[in-house]
Amino acid sequence: MKHLLSAADLDREAATLVLDTAAQIDAALAGREVKKLPTLRGRTVVNLFYEDSTRTRISFELAAKRLSADVITFSAKGSSVSKGESLKDTALTLEAMGADAVVVRHSMSGAPHRLAQWVRGSVVNAGDGTHEHPTQALLDAFTMRARLGRLEGLRVTIVGDVLHSRVARSNVLLLSTLGAEVTVVAPPTLLPVGVDAWPVEVSFDLDQSLPKADVVMMLRVQRERMSASYFPSPREYSRRYGLDATRMAMLAEHAIVMHPGPMNRGMEIAAEVADSVRSTIVEQVSNGLSVRMAVLYLLLGGAEVAA
Amino acid sequence: MTAGWLLRGVRPYGEAPVDLLIKDGAFAEVGSGLRAHGADVLDGGGLVALPGLVDLHTHLREPGREDAETVASGSRAAALGGFTAVHAMANTDPVADTAGVVEQVWRLGRETGLVDVAPVGAVTVGLGGSQLAELGAMADSAARVRMFSDDGHCVSDPALMRRALEYVKAFGGVIAQHAEEHRLTEGAQMNEGVHSARLGLTGWPAAAEEAIIARDVLLAEHVGSRLHVCHVSTAGSVELLRWAKGRGVDVTAEVTPHHLLLTDELAATYDPVYKVNPPLRTACDVEALRAGLADGTIDAVATDHAPHAVEDKECEWGAARPGMLGLQQALSIVQLTMVDTGRLDWRGVADRMSARPARIGGTVRDGHGGDLVAGAPANLLLLDPAVTSVVDPAELASRSRNTPYAGRELPGRVVATFLRGVPTVLDGKAQA
Numbered sequence: 001m002k003h004l005l006s007a008a009d010l011d012r013e014a015a016t017l018v019l020d021t022a023a024q025i026d027a028a029l030a031g032r033e034v035k036k037l038p039t040l041r042g043r044t045v046v047n048l049f050y051e052d053s054t055r056t057r058i059s060f061e062l063a064a065k066r067l068s069a070d071v072i073t074f075s076a077k078g079s080s081v082s083k084g085e086s087l088k089d090t091a092l093t094l095e096a097m098g099a100d101a102v103v104v105r106h107s108m109s110g111a112p113h114r115l116a117q118w119v120r121g122s123v124v125n126a127g128d129g130t131h132e133h134p135t136q137a138l139l140d141a142f143t144m145r146a147r148l149g150r151l152e153g154l155r156v157t158i159v160g161d162v163l164h165s166r167v168a169r170s171n172v173l174l175l176s177t178l179g180a181e182v183t184v185v186a187p188p189t190l191l192p193v194g195v196d197a198w199p200v201e202v203s204f205d206l207d208q209s210l211p212k213a214d215v216v217m218m219l220r221v222q223r224e225r226m227s228a229s230y231f232p233s234p235r236e237y238s239r240r241y242g243l244d245a246t247r248m249a250m251l252a253e254h255a256i257v258m259h260p261g262p263m264n265r266g267m268e269i270a271a272e273v274a275d276s277v278r279s280t281i282v283e284q285v286s287n288g289l290s291v292r293m294a295v296l297y298l299l300l301g302g303a304e305v306a307a
Numbered sequence: 308m309t310a311g312w313l314l315r316g317v318r319p320y321g322e323a324p325v326d327l328l329i330k331d332g333a334f335a336e337v338g339s340g341l342r343a344h345g346a347d348v349l350d351g352g353g354l355v356a357l358p359g360l361v362d363l364h365t366h367l368r369e370p371g372r373e374d375a376e377t378v379a380s381g382s383r384a385a386a387l388g389g390f391t392a393v394h395a396m397a398n399t400d401p402v403a404d405t406a407g408v409v410e411q412v413w414r415l416g417r418e419t420g421l422v423d424v425a426p427v428g429a430v431t432v433g434l435g436g437s438q439l440a441e442l443g444a445m446a447d448s449a450a451r452v453r454m455f456s457d458d459g460h461c462v463s464d465p466a467l468m469r470r471a472l473e474y475v476k477a478f479g480g481v482i483a484q485h486a487e488e489h490r491l492t493e494g495a496q497m498n499e500g501v502h503s504a505r506l507g508l509t510g511w512p513a514a515a516e517e518a519i520i521a522r523d524v525l526l527a528e529h530v531g532s533r534l535h536v537c538h539v540s541t542a543g544s545v546e547l548l549r550w551a552k553g554r555g556v557d558v559t560a561e562v563t564p565h566h567l568l569l570t571d572e573l574a575a576t577y578d579p580v581y582k583v584n585p586p587l588r589t590a591c592d593v594e595a596l597r598a599g600l601a602d603g604t605i606d607a608v609a610t611d612h613a614p615h616a617v618e619d620k621e622c623e624w625g626a627a628r629p630g631m632l633g634l635q636q637a638l639s640i641v642q643l644t645m646v647d648t649g650r651l652d653w654r655g656v657a658d659r660m661s662a663r664p665a666r667i668g669g670t671v672r673d674g675h676g677g678d679l680v681a682g683a684p685a686n687l688l689l690l691d692p693a694v695t696s697v698v699d700p701a702e703l704a705s706r707s708r709n710t711p712y713a714g715r716e717l718p719g720r721v722v723a724t725f726l727r728g729v730p731t732v733l734d735g736k737a738q739a
Contacts, residue, residue, distance in 0.1 A: 086618060086621070086622055087622055087623055088621050088622065106623070107625075108623040108624065108625035108626065109496075109506060109507040109508050109577070109624065109625065110506065110507075110508070110577030110623065110624045110625075111577075111623045113576070113577040114577055114578075114622070114623055114624075128507070129507055129508075129625065130507035130508075130509075131506060131507030131508075132507065166507060169505070169507060192503065192504035192510070193499050193500060193503070193504065193510060193512070194499070194500045194501040194502070194503060194504030194505070194510075195504055197501040197504065197505075198504070198505075
């Protein structure tokens with residue numbers, strides 16, 4: 001695999017290899033004083049962030065550093081990008097600097113696909129518009145597997161603004177590749193026209209979906225959606241589609257609650273749910289680091305992970 | 308001035324071979340075994356002869372974006388595509404909303420001399436959608452504008468649309484509507500459907516086009532006016548037009564070559580060469596458009612030739628301008644989708660690409676859209692339908708390179724084009 005642009009780039013074998021590699025990396029680093037592997041020494045990883053994203057940027061940066069790569073971070077605000085340089089010219093500049101991998105976050109869907117046509121190095125999609133966020137899906141799958149022991153046959157319910165969610169798109173693709181059964185739940189206004197072609201079940205009723213779920217993944221809902229009449233008010237949204245303590249009580253004993261962050265506490269998820277033992281939100285962050293290390297390692301073909 | 312042209316053994320509308328003798332800008336004789344009488348001789352060798360094509364929808368970009376296209380470069384592309392007349396859309400900079408600008412474009416067309424350039428006037432001042440432009444002044448100008456359009460923008464205000472439809476009756480004008488309910492297409496990037504859902508690109512629903520067409524045919528019926536619908540792209544639009552024509556509404560419509568061939572799954576490349584407005588639709592829509600063109604519900608093929616500078620296409624899909632080149636490949640696409648599939652014969656092609664558009668846009672007065680008969684103005688093209696070629700963007704006459712057909716093998720080659728008896732293309736090469 002040259003690039004990671006979409007979760008659909010990964011077949012079952014490749015996806016499992018990423019998850020297994022992440023687990024190996026975790027094991028290799030466990031208990032070490034110096035949490036660093038030499039595998040990507042001498043390689044250059046560029047983080048190209050056209051959109052603010054503290055957690056994803058830091059996660060990729062740290063992942064590359066822990067693999068001993070040289071890391072450069074371009075953020076749109078502090079670079080020539082804000083002076084109106086085109087994506088192509090930026091790509092050619094990175095190319096000239098000899099970037100081995102470019103990790104790109106962009107507000108426009110498909111920007112990483114364009115970039116991949118202009119650079120020789122590997123391109124990793126770190127979130128593009130309302131399209132995809134494949135490493136988020138990988139870390140989510142990793143978290144589910146770690147908590148529940150399997151992905152095959154797992155019933156995953158994804159709740160919220162599916163229409164605008166790159167997390168949802170990547171998760172739907174990856175989870176169905178890995179044999180999970182996905183249900184998306186949202187008000188009809190926040191589901192894309194054409195969702196019927198997705199390998200998922202669609203529901204408008206959260207309460208009905210909860211009892212059978214092994215995993216509930218809550219998506220961030222932006223309050224701005226209200227002004228475009230996707231729903232009447234944050235309160236009504238929260239009442240119909242928010243996960244509060246009462247709804248959490250409907251879940252099976254073993255079921256977990258996930259959220260890609262950043263959360264709107266009180267909107268899509270209540271504080272007591274976010275902070276409960278079912279919640280994997282903090283684990284997702286640390287798993288993100290391992291999964292991104294695995295992705296960079298596999299794309300850049302570094303030396304063997306120390307056993 | 309030469310002593311005319313004798314075109315030997317050409318096949319008008321693909322039918323039996325005849326000789327065509329052209330003198331003084333018109334067909335002097337049509338028959339077999341004609342003598343040259345000093346005229347230049349072109350051995351037609353079975354080439355198909357068609358009346359010169361008329362494009363109702365061309366963006367020549369001049370004045371304002373001469374880096375993307377000029378009247379001269381666009382005229383060259385048109386002639387090479389077999390056109391003898393093109394309608395230049397009004398969304399230039401400055402906008403063609405005054406007699407001065409339309410006369411400038413018209414004059415540039417005359418100076419180039421490869422095709423007749425018929426400027427389209429803007430319906431509203433600055434394409435702003437709020438105040439009627441001086442339509443009468445444009446109609447009375449040297450450019451004699453008869454077609455008016457805010458193309459690129461929809462005339463959204465229904466009251467203003469009604470007034471425009473009524474007003475142009477005074478001078479036999481027609482409003483060409485870009486049908487798009489803009490509140491339904493805010494931020495839209497591609498057809499709304501299965502592919503937009505997957506690609507995370509904001510959808511442009513078919514209903515946004517159909518809602519405006521439905522409204523406008525009712526308005527045209529109510530005030531007894533003539534309406535033309537630009538670049539129809541959906542199956543639902545075809546149905547609405549069929550219904551309106553059945554009621555006797557005076558409505559005509561055009562379809563672009565790209566909407567007859569390409570579909571929205573091409574957006575999966577995220578290459579903005581496939582970004583266009585209205586967007587590429589589904590295979591079902593393509594089928595309905597072909598059927599509508601075949602049965603005459605859709606009157607004309609119009610290119611919506613939309614040149615764009617490289618930097619406006621070599622970027623993110625969302626940042627790219629919509630539009631694609633069309634003039635040079637239009638006839639090839641029509642041959643591929645309509646003739647080679649048996650849906651139209653060459654007479655049908657002449658009707659949809661010459662006769663009807665000439666009537667709709669008013670270039671009949673300049674001798675366009677006529678038949679290949681003695682006495683008619685000699686506007687024609689010669690086509691070799693048997694050859695195929697692979698489209699190379701670098702070889703196109705346009706200043707821009709945004710063809711969606713790069714690398715495709717397409718049938719048909721325009722060998723020659725004549726404008727009022729004067730060759731504008733010979734041996735596949737533009738004569739200016």
